[in-house]
Amino acid sequence: xxxxxxxxxxxxxxxxxxxxxxxxxxxxxxxxxxxxxxxxxxxxxxxxxxxxxxxxxxxxxxxxxxxxxxxxxxxxxxxx
Numbered sequence: 001x002x003x004x005x006x007x008x009x010x011x012x013x014x015x016x017x018x019x020x021x022x023x024x025x026x027x028x029x030x031x032x033x034x035x036x037x038x039x040x041x042x043x044x045x046x047x048x049x050x051x052x053x054x055x056x057x058x059x060x061x062x063x064x065x066x067x068x069x070x071x072x073x074x075x076x077x078x079x080x
Contacts, residue, residue: 003032010069014046016058017039020037021061037062
């Protein structure tokens with residue numbers, strides 16, 4: 001399950017990674033539905049010839065569905 005502080009990569013745009021800043025909406029069972037992501041500059045393997053529309057989804061801070069990202073690394077849970 002994706003949570004605040006996790007490292008994620010865009011599912012369709014390889015090389016674009018960011019950190020989850022906030023869970024903006026959750027499903028009825030408590031799992032996240034949408035998240036706010038702060039994007040890093042693209043990796044050297046990233047496709048930089050994207051359309052303007054697609055590039056806006058991986059620049060700065062934006063809100064995405066959790067279905068659009070893959071979890072790369074998880075932040076430890078310090079709440080326990």
